[in-house]
Amino acid sequence: MQNVAVTAVPAEALARSAGSSVVRTNKLSLTFETSDGPVYALSNVNLAIGQGDFVSFIGPSGCGKTTLMRVIADLEQPSEGSITVNGVSPREARLNRSYGYVFQAPALYPWRTVDRNVTLPLEIMGLSKQERQTRAAHYLAMVNLTGFENKFPWQLSGGMQQRVSIARALSFEPDLLLMDEPFGALDEITRDHLNEQLLRLWEKTRKTVVFVTHSIPEAVFLSSKIVVMSPRPGRIIDVIDCNLPPDRTLDVRETPEFLAIAHRVREGLRAGHSYDD
Amino acid sequence: MTTEVAGSAAVVRAPGPWSRIRDGRTGPVGLMLLLILVIWYAGAVYLNAPRLIDGYERNETAWTAPKLVDDAWAMERPILPAPHQVLVELNDTVFGKKITSKRSLVYHAWVTISSTLLGFFLGTALGMLLAVGIVHVRALDKSLMPWVIASQTIPILAIAPMIIVVLGAIGLTGLLPKSIISMYLCFFPVTIGMVKGLRSPDPLQLDLMRTYSASRSHVFWKLRWPSSVPFLFASLKVAIAISLVGAIVGELPTGAQAGLGARLLVGSYYGQTIQIWSALVMASILAGLLVALVGLVEKFVLGRMGVVTAGGSA
Numbered sequence: 025m026q027n028v029a030v031t032a033v034p035a036e037a038l039a040r041s042a043g044s045s046v047v048r049t050n051k052l053s054l055t056f057e058t059s060d061g062p063v064y065a066l067s068n069v070n071l072a073i074g075q076g077d078f079v080s081f082i083g084p085s086g087c088g089k090t091t092l093m094r095v096i097a098d099l100e101q102p103s104e105g106s107i108t109v110n111g112v113s114p115r116e117a118r119l120n121r122s123y124g125y126v127f128q129a130p131a132l133y134p135w136r137t138v139d140r141n142v143t144l145p146l147e148i149m150g151l152s153k154q155e156r157q158t159r160a161a162h163y164l165a166m167v168n169l170t171g172f173e174n175k176f177p178w179q180l181s182g183g184m185q186q187r188v189s190i191a192r193a194l195s196f197e198p199d200l201l202l203m204d205e206p207f208g209a210l211d212e213i214t215r216d217h218l219n220e221q222l223l224r225l226w227e228k229t230r231k232t233v234v235f236v237t238h239s240i241p242e243a244v245f246l247s248s249k250i251v252v253m254s255p256r257p258g259r260i261i262d263v264i265d266c267n268l269p270p271d272r273t274l275d276v277r278e279t280p281e282f283l284a285i286a287h288r289v290r291e292g293l294r295a296g297h298s299y300d301d
Numbered sequence: 302m303t304t305e306v307a308g309s310a311a312v313v314r315a316p317g318p319w320s321r322i323r324d325g326r327t328g329p330v331g332l333m334l335l336l337i338l339v340i341w342y343a344g345a346v347y348l349n350a351p352r353l354i355d356g357y358e359r360n361e362t363a364w365t366a367p368k369l370v371d372d373a374w375a376m377e378r379p380i381l382p383a384p385h386q387v388l389v390e391l392n393d394t395v396f397g398k399k400i401t402s403k404r405s406l407v408y409h410a411w412v413t414i415s416s417t418l419l420g421f422f423l424g425t426a427l428g429m430l431l432a433v434g435i436v437h438v439r440a441l442d443k444s445l446m447p448w449v450i451a452s453q454t455i456p457i458l459a460i461a462p463m464i465i466v467v468l469g470a471i472g473l474t475g476l477l478p479k480s481i482i483s484m485y486l487c488f489f490p491v492t493i494g495m496v497k498g499l500r501s502p503d504p505l506q507l508d509l510m511r512t513y514s515a516s517r518s519h520v521f522w523k524l525r526w527p528s529s530v531p532f533l534f535a536s537l538k539v540a541i542a543i544s545l546v547g548a549i550v551g552e553l554p555t556g557a558q559a560g561l562g563a564r565l566l567v568g569s570y571y572g573q574t575i576q577i578w579s580a581l582v583m584a585s586i587l588a589g590l591l592v593a594l595v596g597l598v599e600k601f602v603l604g605r606m607g608v609v610t611a612g613g614s615a
Contacts, residue, residue, distance in 0.1 A: 097512060098511075099508055099512070118511070118512065119514045121513060121514060124512075125508075125509070125512040127508070127509070129505055131503075131505040131506055131509050133506065133523075133524070133527070134606075134607065134608070135527045135528075135530075135606035135608065136607075144513075144523065147523070148510075148513045148519050148523065149513070176607030177607075178607070196513075
């Protein structure tokens with residue numbers, strides 16, 4: 025455990041000296057070989073995600089946005105092209121534990137209490153018991169779950185469970201947060217509420233966030249940069265910079281600036297579809 | 302409307318003694334027990350009557366139906382003893398003898414229990430070991446599983462004497478050979494249940510471990526092992542019951558010195574059916590107690606793991 029922590033420092037230093045890109049891909053493609061023939065999940069993806077960006081991948085189902093995220097996380101291997109995460113290969117980045125992944129489902133371990141779910145990565149990384157307790161308390165407070173430490177996951181609502189999984193991803197303090205449709209399974213009211221909380225969290229921690237969604241308002245509200253993708257083969261259609269005021273609340277969704285960006289995203293998605301037909 | 306609801310709630314709160322028996326567990330269990338007793342007593346008369354009638358005719362005794370029934374329920378070596386005869390025998394041999402005596406059923410039950418438990422622990426350990434191997438080593442998955450399944454297709458009655466003889470030849474006698482027969486039977490459900498349990502984590506839970514670049518031992522201890530615990534307990538309940546069967550079967554070819562199996566064998570040598578039945582009843586009581594014990598441990602462990610067991614949900 026100690027060794028990993030020691031080697032992580034030069035890797036990060038290297039990444040910073042190499043440029044400000046946390047994730048950089050060059051002509052990235054991924055083809056799944058299936059029994060029905062090849063499926064082109066990603067095609068010629070060129071992308072740069074800077075330090076402190078909040079980048080959303082948006083597109084219809086099957087456009088490869090989750091696949092792209094999984095390539096960044098070293099959960100899938102690209103067929104062609106190159107990718108670096110923190111200046112090194114995704115595999116090295118994973119071994120350095122440089123990202124936290126929030127899945128579509130909370131993926132909490134049902135036999136662990138909320139507290140012990142949050143400390144799971146810390147146990148694996150060999151932190152002391154006292155440090156684990158401090159971090160769990162800190163990050164559970166950050167997602168407004170103080171007082172629920174000793175509950176089991178089934179005693180929590182879906183939104184609360186997803187917040188636990190966010191606290192779990194933050195607990196080992198990675199610079200990069202990968203979030204794969206984290207609020208997709210929640211009702212709209214809960215989703216709005218969590219969107220606001222996530223935005224405050226991002227402003228507070230200034231982590232780089234990569235966020236997969238198929239909700240246009242969610243993407244526009246949260247992001248500093250929106251990557252519009254289209255399916256078969258999955259590719260990037262448009263990259264939209266989004267500079268809404270940093271202390272925005274949900275009311276920003278009524279403003280002309282917001283609607284203009286949302287319109288451009290919708291146009292991009294439509295263009296992708298007409299191409300598909 | 303409100304008063305009506307309150308009224309019906311009051312009715313629910315104060316059930317009569319009859320509805321408590323009917324809706325609770327006592328009613329159905331009691332009824333089933335009664336039914337078994339009736340069938341048993343009737344069966345005793347039906348099966349024992351031909352020999353009694355033969356006897357009456359040979360001795361030229363006059364007999365009536367009530368006398369026949371009375372005699373059928375009080376034979377010394379009946380084909381099927383009546384329940385109360387078995388109970389009297391159980392009472393004599395459990396409470397009427399010193400537990401160190403070879404005539405005490407408690408002594409024989411203890412002999413069987415000790416080899417059952419030793420076999421159960423050995424079998425559980427072997428079963429877990431095989432499951433861990435099968436899940437982690439691809440070659441073992443392909444090569445070991447057919448043998449595990451084949452081992453259970455051999456009738457245990459055929460292989461038990463061989464195990465006893467072979468182990469006896471290398472100087473192993475007493476408790477261990479019998480336990481090994483128990484082990485031979487009970488490792489199987491443990492292996493099957495554990496393999497299923499260790500493979501039960503969903504892809505997301507496994508991916509999560511990968512994002513932490515967790516080692517194989519971390520994945521095992523923090524994910525696979527806890528996931529398998531509910532499966533393990535389901536297997537353990539089966540395992541402990543067939544471990545008892547294994548112990549009894551193991552006592553049959555040992556020359557029948559001690560244990561419930563020995564009681565069965567001696568009983569059948571001398572036509573002591575009452576002794577056989579009391580040993581059988583004892584064995585089933587033991588099986589029930591052992592399974593209940595595993596169930597109790599299960600409830601405790603799963604409760605601590607936050608698993609909601611049926612009936613305990615909020």
